[in-house]
């Protein structure tokens with residue numbers, strides 16, 4: 001796929017590599033991004049870097065060159081998608097303990113221990129030939145797999161990646177199977193696959209480059225719906241999926257939809273799917289089914305204060 005003539009580009013990348021002084025690195029990196037007029041979200045830790053960065057094509061290319069000129073990132077892989085100036089309203093660069101928070105008691109280093117990487121082509125082949133031995137596992141959050149997923153995948157009902165360790169036991173009966181694990185860009189599977197291996201799963205694989213690379217390189221075989229992203233776009237159907245019926249279902253009516261909203265009740269703020277037509281006719285559908293069940297109404301809903309924002313990515 002070429003991206004010539006694209007006025008605006010979004011880069012998705014990560015790498016687990018030691019960064020000795022993350023605070024210092026962040027200072028320098030913020031300057032670089034500001035000079036290039038880039039927006040987005042970059043997390044830096046002693047274990048590596050995880051970024052989604054948006055900007056005009058020229059500056060984005062300069063940014064890629066600048067990163068790759070650093071020995072540690074010489075082999076950095078960038079996944080590219082389209083966006084516009086509203087994709088990321090601001091620039092956020094922060095130091096974190098982990099570049100994606102899993103919060104294991106004993107942390108793992110994906111450079112030493114991780115599931116076997118499968119290229120998108122090999123991934124498809126494995127599914128084509130796999131039969132009962134192959135178990136697809138979605139390592140993302142519930143609201144992400146609601147809008148799109150690999151057909152037949154196990155989709156844990158977790159709201160945060162850090163909740164994954166709590167549900168691993170639910171899949172203990174699958175320890176002898178081939179577990180094919182995937183996420184958006186690949187980063188979450190690096191540690192999630194290591195966690196599964198540690199828990200005794202014998203054959204754990206991960207989709208290299210994640211769903212984004214699969215859709216770009218292989219297409220939509222075995223995939224249903226859209227790919228959720230953690231920015232203003234919410235999903236990236238642009239090149240992939242818009243012609244298809246959405247895989248998601250309105251939680252209020254069961255109608256097909258790709259429209260994700262946050263529950264109106266701020267203390268809940270749950271992301272869920274609602275058909276926009278139904279919402280227009282029934283404003284109370286802006287309250288998630290759980291809140292409605294608890295008796296919260298349009299009158300009693302807490303609409304105030306700050307909204308939460310998620311830093312999970314990839």
Ligand SMILES: [Zn+2]
Pocket residue numbers: 263264265268269270287288289290291292
């Ligand atoms: Zn709610």
